[in-house]
Amino acid sequence: MSSTRIRLAALGATLLGALALAAPAQATDTTAAPSRTAFSAQAREAGLDDGQAAELQRWVDAEVATTGGRQIAANKIALDKDARTVMLLTLPGEKRVRELSGPEASFADPCARGWACLYPYPNFEGNAIKMYECGKVGNPWYGTGSWINNQPSNYHMKFYDRSGRLGWTSPGGYAEDRNAPLDWVGYVAAC
Known part of the structure; x- marks a missing residue:
């Protein structure tokens, strides 16, 4: 394998690893504030148009x-x-x-x-x-x-x-x- 292919394979593996680590962190983040959509739904549940x-x-x-x-x-x-x-x-x-x-x-x-x-x-x-x-x-x-x-x-x-x-x-x-x-x-x- 050429040194260029080895470097590309290593770079690809690094990027895939970074994506794999980032995805679960975003999916499990429970500290995010409620969204405007949630507030709007809450207002409608209270009877507002x-x-x-x-x-x-x-x-x-x-x-x-x-x-x-x-x-x-x-x-x-x-x-x-x-x-x-x-x-x-x-x-x-x-x-x-x-x-x-x-x-x-x-x-x-x-x-x-x-x-x-x-x-x-x-x-x-x-x-x-x-x-x-x-x-x-x-x-x-x-x-x-x-x-x-x-x-x-x-x-x-x-x-x-x-x-x-x-x-x-x-x-x-x-x-x-x-x-x-x-x-x-x-x-x-x-x-």
Whole structure:
């Protein structure tokens, strides 16, 4: 066999080996994020038509661009790496948020036990920022909103002004305010 044929055979074997190694890694990758197709299907399962699903996706895309979060459900954005702080968006034509996926999907109350929630409008209407563990999250809303502290009684919601100074601490859970002034609130923590 000539040296050229030997080199070509070796190169071919190397390429085949590389392809064989790469194929199983791609086929077994379970860390990939859900696709837009999956989110669209989830929106349709929630009763949205194609136009409403597209509108919801535009809203999610805008919030992802603003917050730097990542989409984890048709109407949910993780604001941290572990999805312990999330933004839940209302569906087109609805005033209140509802879960479409995960363990809370079956709960009628969007602020399930253990969570603290902040809303841009009175009476728990509009999108929601849901917090499960301590850590400040920015408040993007102004005007009169609302909040629910559905954590255990020894956990409080802490409201910080726009310069980061603690301004008020809620009673331990369960506590709520259906008409809370949010103009002064820059950050909220659930601790």
